[in-house]
Amino acid sequence: MLAATAVALLCVRGLFVASMLTGIYSLLSTALFVLLDAVDVAFTEAAVGAGITTVLFLAMLSKIPSRSERSQAFNFQPLPFLVVLLTGGILVYATQDMPEFGDPKAPANLHVAPKYIIESEKETGLPNMVTAVLASYRGYDTLGEVTVIFTAGVGVLLLLGRKRRRVLGESVEE
Amino acid sequence: MKNNFIVREVANLFIPIIVLFGFYVQFHGDFGPGGGFQAGVIVAVGIILYALVHGLQKTRQLILEVYIRFLMAFGLLLFAATGLASLILGGEFLNYSVLGSDQLTGQHIGIILIELGVGITVAAVMVAIFFAFVGRDAK
Numbered sequence: 490m491l492a493a494t495a496v497a498l499l500c501v502r503g504l505f506v507a508s509m510l511t512g513i514y515s516l517l518s519t520a521l522f523v524l525l526d527a528v529d530v531a532f533t534e535a536a537v538g539a540g541i542t543t544v545l546f547l548a549m550l551s552k553i554p555s556r557s558e559r560s561q562a563f564n565f566q567p568l569p570f571l572v573v574l575l576t577g578g579i580l581v582y583a584t585q586d587m588p589e590f591g592d593p594k595a596p597a598n599l600h601v602a603p604k605y606i607i608e609s610e611k612e613t614g615l616p617n618m619v620t621a622v623l624a625s626y627r628g629y630d631t632l633g634e635v636t637v638i639f640t641a642g643v644g645v646l647l648l649l650g651r652k653r654r655r656v657l658g659e660s661v662e663e
Numbered sequence: 664m665k666n667n668f669i670v671r672e673v674a675n676l677f678i679p680i681i682v683l684f685g686f687y688v689q690f691h692g693d694f695g696p697g698g699g700f701q702a703g704v705i706v707a708v709g710i711i712l713y714a715l716v717h718g719l720q721k722t723r724q725l726i727l728e729v730y731i732r733f734l735m736a737f738g739l740l741l742f743a744a745t746g747l748a749s750l751i752l753g754g755e756f757l758n759y760s761v762l763g764s765d766q767l768t769g770q771h772i773g774i775i776l777i778e779l780g781v782g783i784t785v786a787a788v789m790v791a792i793f794f795a796f797v798g799r800d801a802k
Contacts, residue, residue, distance in 0.1 A: 528696040532688075536704040541789060544711060548797045612766070615693045615774065623698065624774040628757035631777065632742055635784050639739045642788030646732070649795040 491517050508546035515539040529619045674716040681709035689782050690775070699778035703785025710786075711793050719798055728794065731787050738784030745776045 494517060498510045515538030522531035588595035609621040623631050682705075689702035714722040746757040749769075754761035759773020 529698070529701075532696050532701045533704075536701050536708070540708055541704055541711075544708075544715075545793065545796060548793065552796070612770070615770075617692065617694055617696070619696070620692050620698050620774065620778075624777055625759065625770060628746070628777065631781065632746065632757070635739050635742055635781050638788050639735055639784055642735050642784075642791050645792045645795050 491521065504550055505547075508543060508550065511546070512539050512543035515542070529617075671716050674712055678709050678713055681712065682706055685709060685786075689778065692778055693771070693774060699781030700785050702778075703782040703787075704789060706782070706786045707789035707793070710790050714793065714797070719794070723794070723798070726790070728791070731791050731794070734783050734787035735791060738780040738782070738787065741780035741783065742777045745773055745780070749773065 491514065494510055494514045498507060498514065501507050501510065515534055519531045519535045519539065522528075522534060605618060605622055605626065609615065609618050609626075612621075612625075615621040615625075685702045685705035685708075688697035688705060689699060692698035692702065710722065710726065745759070745762075749758050749761050750756045752761040757773075757777075760766040760769040762772045763769035
């Protein structure tokens with residue numbers, strides 16, 4: 490279903506339909522994350538991907554002219570298609586070397602994960618391991634993430650949020 | 664959507680619940696799924712829903728943009744200040760164990776503070792971005 494939505498997303502031309510399909514795509518990946526027991530990630534995906542992003546897209550759509558001039562013909566270009574196909578093939582080939590899903594001997598499960606699983610509740614007193622890792626063990630990373638979000642907000646405000654100033658009786662173009 | 668009675672009433676019913684749920688996710692993030700990031704987004708969604716239903720003008724009057732900009736920076740600074748506080752109290756940067764009387768209390772205080780910082784910044788940034796996008800030619 491994820492793949493079907495992605496293909497549909499490529500094929501539709503209308504912006505409204507496309508933004509709705511991205512919302513559906515996010516909701517489907519939320520279901521996938523829940524199936525993989527990654528509840529925290531699923532929560533984020535549902536709130537950000539399916540919620541806020543779709544609302545922002547729709548808000549943007551109401552601001553731009555509804556019909557943009559685009560060529561309706563399906564423009565097939567062989568070279569990019571070949572590159573995409575090749576890259577996809579290599580990635581699929583590379584998955585053969587990856588450890589089995591949920592393999593306890595996988596390198597990712599041997600490094601610090603056992604320490605977190607065994608000791609995080611004792612050391613931080615938090616039953617939710619994800620929060621313990623995010624907030625305590627990996628506090629630096631989370632601080633960096635918040636800085637990124639803050640920077641993004643400042644950037645948007647600098648670009649869009651400024652009131653139009655009148656310079657010499659002329660409104661400045663944005 | 665301003666004139667649609669049903670949409671307005673249902674939204675009025677749901678906005679307090681959404682914001683309340685946001686706070687629940689914020690403070691219950693230590694025990695269940697969730698945390699500052701998700702909570703910030705949920706609270707922002709509540710405010711955005713209000714803006715969609717009641718119009719941007721009214722929302723801007725309720726929530727002044729000065730406050731939003733202030734909160735954007737405040738959340739980040741709260742996070743960094745927690746780190747600095749633990750540095751001053753003798754631990755490493757962002758090592759919360761020294762904040763409380765024992766390790767567990769310290770960790771708890773630290774995590775709640777930084778999650779609060781994350782939540783405040785995320786909510787403020789989301790609302791600021793939404794206002795910036797939607798309010799472009801409203802001026």
